[in-house]
Amino acid sequence: MSSVLEVKGLTIDFPVRGGGIVHAVKDLDFSVEAGSALGIVGQSGSGKSATALSLLGLHRGTSARVSGQVLVGGVDLVSATDAEVRRLRASKIAMVFQDPLTALDPFHTIGDQISEVYRLHTKASRAEARARTIEVLRQVRIPDAGRRYRAHPHEFSGGMRQRALIAMALACRPAVLVADEPTTALDVTVQAQILDLLDEVRAETGMALVLISHDLGVVAGTADEVVVMHEGSAVEVGSAEQVLLDPQDAYTQGLLAAMPRLDAPLPERAAAQSEPSVLVQVEDVAKHYRRGGAAAVFGRGNEPVRAVDGVSLDLRAGETLGLVGESGSGKTTLARMLVRLLDPSAGRVVFSGTDISAIPERQLRPLRRDLQMVFQDPLSSLNPRRSVGETIADPLRIADELSDAEIRTAVRELMTKVGLDPESYDRFPHEFSGGMRQRVGIARALALRPKLLVCDEPVASLDVSTQAVILDLLRDVQREYGLTVVFVAHDLAVVRQVADRVAVMRAGKIVELADAATLFDAPQHEYTRTLLDAVPIVDPAAARAQRLRRREALAAA
Amino acid sequence: MTGYLIRRIVGAAVVLLALSAIVYGLFYAGPSDPALLACGKGCTPDRLAVVKSSMGLDKPLVDQYLSFLHAIFLGHDYSTGPSVQHCAAPCLGYSFETDQPVTTMLGAALPVSASLALGALALSLLLGIGAGLVTVLSRRRWLDRVLNTVILVGYATPVFLVALVLLIVFSADLQWLPFPTYVPLTQDPAAWAQNLLLPWIALALIAAAAYARMTRAQTLETLSEDHVRTARAYGLPERRVITRHVLRGALTPLVTMAAIDLANIMTSAVLTETMFGLPGIGHTLVSAVSSTDLPVIVGVTVTAGGVYVLANAVADILYAAIDPRVELA
Numbered sequence: 001m002s003s004v005l006e007v008k009g010l011t012i013d014f015p016v017r018g019g020g021i022v023h024a025v026k027d028l029d030f031s032v033e034a035g036s037a038l039g040i041v042g043q044s045g046s047g048k049s050a051t052a053l054s055l056l057g058l059h060r061g062t063s064a065r066v067s068g069q070v071l072v073g074g075v076d077l078v079s080a081t082d083a084e085v086r087r088l089r090a091s092k093i094a095m096v097f098q099d100p101l102t103a104l105d106p107f108h109t110i111g112d113q114i115s116e117v118y119r120l121h122t123k124a125s126r127a128e129a130r131a132r133t134i135e136v137l138r139q140v141r142i143p144d145a146g147r148r149y150r151a152h153p154h155e156f157s158g159g160m161r162q163r164a165l166i167a168m169a170l171a172c173r174p175a176v177l178v179a180d181e182p183t184t185a186l187d188v189t190v191q192a193q194i195l196d197l198l199d200e201v202r203a204e205t206g207m208a209l210v211l212i213s214h215d216l217g218v219v220a221g222t223a224d225e226v227v228v229m230h231e232g233s234a235v236e237v238g239s240a241e242q243v244l245l246d247p248q249d250a251y252t253q254g255l256l257a258a259m260p261r262l263d264a265p266l267p268e269r270a271a272a273q274s275e276p277s278v279l280v281q282v283e284d285v286a287k288h289y290r291r292g293g294a295a296a297v298f299g300r301g302n303e304p305v306r307a308v309d310g311v312s313l314d315l316r317a318g319e320t321l322g323l324v325g326e327s328g329s330g331k332t333t334l335a336r337m338l339v340r341l342l343d344p345s346a347g348r349v350v351f352s353g354t355d356i357s358a359i360p361e362r363q364l365r366p367l368r369r370d371l372q373m374v375f376q377d378p379l380s381s382l383n384p385r386r387s388v389g390e391t392i393a394d395p396l397r398i399a400d401e402l403s404d405a406e407i408r409t410a411v412r413e414l415m416t417k418v419g420l421d422p423e424s425y426d427r428f429p430h431e432f433s434g435g436m437r438q439r440v441g442i443a444r445a446l447a448l449r450p451k452l453l454v455c456d457e458p459v460a461s462l463d464v465s466t467q468a469v470i471l472d473l474l475r476d477v478q479r480e481y482g483l484t485v486v487f488v489a490h491d492l493a494v495v496r497q498v499a500d501r502v503a504v505m506r507a508g509k510i511v512e513l514a515d516a517a518t519l520f521d522a523p524q525h526e527y528t529r530t531l532l533d534a535v536p537i538v539d540p541a542a543a544r545a546q547r548l549r550r551r552e553a554l555a556a557a
Numbered sequence: 558m559t560g561y562l563i564r565r566i567v568g569a570a571v572v573l574l575a576l577s578a579i580v581y582g583l584f585y586a587g588p589s590d591p592a593l594l595a596c597g598k599g600c601t602p603d604r605l606a607v608v609k610s611s612m613g614l615d616k617p618l619v620d621q622y623l624s625f626l627h628a629i630f631l632g633h634d635y636s637t638g639p640s641v642q643h644c645a646a647p648c649l650g651y652s653f654e655t656d657q658p659v660t661t662m663l664g665a666a667l668p669v670s671a672s673l674a675l676g677a678l679a680l681s682l683l684l685g686i687g688a689g690l691v692t693v694l695s696r697r698r699w700l701d702r703v704l705n706t707v708i709l710v711g712y713a714t715p716v717f718l719v720a721l722v723l724l725i726v727f728s729a730d731l732q733w734l735p736f737p738t739y740v741p742l743t744q745d746p747a748a749w750a751q752n753l754l755l756p757w758i759a760l761a762l763i764a765a766a767a768y769a770r771m772t773r774a775q776t777l778e779t780l781s782e783d784h785v786r787t788a789r790a791y792g793l794p795e796r797r798v799i800t801r802h803v804l805r806g807a808l809t810p811l812v813t814m815a816a817i818d819l820a821n822i823m824t825s826a827v828l829t830e831t832m833f834g835l836p837g838i839g840h841t842l843v844s845a846v847s848s849t850d851l852p853v854i855v856g857v858t859v860t861a862g863g864v865y866v867l868a869n870a871v872a873d874i875l876y877a878a879i880d881p882r883v884e885l886a
Contacts, residue, residue, distance in 0.1 A: 154881070
């Protein structure tokens, strides 16, 4: 077999302000055979994206310093002229980016954008380019490709746009396709479809694939070889089976251990109370949004958007309820109504005997201290101009029960409890890492010793190793404070680790609510099964079996 | 689209009604009495009463306002002693000062203002977008700095100063251009442009500075967008990336800005009009205000309001035509 892509001694440095240098990639070597798939895995800051960009010479014109060799079709992209590099792009090596929502030009039709690339590299006529574009759109399973040719990007869903970008990559029949986190911005079922598609087009076209991801599960079912990157270096290189099932390097082992997986044994749980009391009763709660002005006045659009559409559930004291669903399922809207950050359009939310769904703010205020929330993005949910100590102190100051000195002591205790150095009281959010910021968010939520803690995707923006630590912390504080926790997440494997019971939401409704063990081992609802079958599995053989199951399910449908 | 137009027209009508009502109200709250001014020195109370009644100022405010509205849609008959003068709809009344119909005065002033505004806008867009793009794309540090400085100076210079310098240099000293007098476009296009060139330049220098800054900021932002990276990653040459995938997005916001500017120059370029002696809308309004000429003030204000509403609507429609994501609904 011949290599279609060879990387030798690749080193990428970024000069930073103040004269320093960040070594993003250090002396990296790998090669990709025709028709094979290479997975590059690493956490944020590992240098995997810098590597991906260098495979197409995309560091040109930036401050990055690239050395070593990137050989594509016998040409070294590091030393070639700009014109040579441009000729190679799309025709020999093509790239699919992370965020399909922004990767296409909003002003031109999907078809025009693909045709433009094809004509540029092949000198084909308009008609030929159009025919080829429709052909590749069909190849990526876009229905009614002839008509969709004329669609603008905003008329496509995220998954469809990623398909269109893959079609663009296929148009000039390149030898290598580089996919940089191609599914990170997508829902889990769409992620599975895109990964399946990449696998299929590789088989159909014989094109090699470089799949870059932070998620070991994403590469497991697709890659033949895996490179694990850490701080700019490849710490482990080998076949997918060897790296994922029998890792030799300590870093890889740690990464695998930290990864939440569906096939791990369920964590031990304290025996449930014989007669668990109900902390929150949710009765037929709904949140409807009116469509914007004109649509409501002129005909169409009188139908409101039903973000949450009639949900009832009991939240037992001391339990952790997982709330899972894809984007737009209404899980965040429901979570916010539980703590009255949103007013329900209908139904009741009864907290400790009080219906909090419609009482005036003044009556709600004494209850607010019992209802706390931890948000998804720890950076944007902290005031950047306020020190972290003061941020944590805010709820205590509003409660106005302690003196200034007592508040400072209490905050320092809280900081210690969540694993922050109390000496960093006067430091600001931007001086902390993502995981540390989330600790600040948790400490703030705990300050008034709440009864209910609603966590909305608390670990979604964190690396797996940090995820594991934050999940441990949440478990510890729950035990210590006797908290009832609602854990909103799109990641089923994470929810499986933390939740006693799990509610699956779809289109504003709960389709299934069951004990974690029951839900994950014997899902009742069709949609739950689809979701579970889409979760990436780390074991390569199992992942391939799962892909086969999905394909059969699709063929049967 | 139909729904959009209906809402737009209704909205415009409401705005213009409110505008005329407010101007009426303000005028009445003001300290000077137009009848007294018209009557002149040594005016007897009897004479004043006659003047008041002939000017229609003896009726209550609301009646006056309603008859003003009535005149716009249905015309109005003015009785000046024995003779009756019919003012056909749309009638905005007669100037207290000159006794000319207000519509005639507007008809004379509007083409002047429109000529001034359209030419100045075209010139400033050309200069502004050009300078903005050069600063971003030249990649020559010194050129970027020089142009940025020029833009900043242009931004900070008062129009009357620019106008004065232009007049002294080009009209008085070098005598390349005549001292501006308005020549209608229909009469002699060459003379029209030649006479308006200096006012255009004076106005354009300032507006161009704003466009250059906007162009620069927007282009820089668009250049950092993901889809531009996609275009580069697929081998598009830089020139094509810019012309096809950057400019359209970067320049779209300028449409709104230009529409508002057009309305602005048309209705309130008083300084420029005065400096160059052009009898435009702004000029007409200022002299009407100084002589408390109510019909002219209201007529000009409502017309100016109409120009703004129209310019905004045009901007919205253009925006929707340029950006496929925007729907007029």
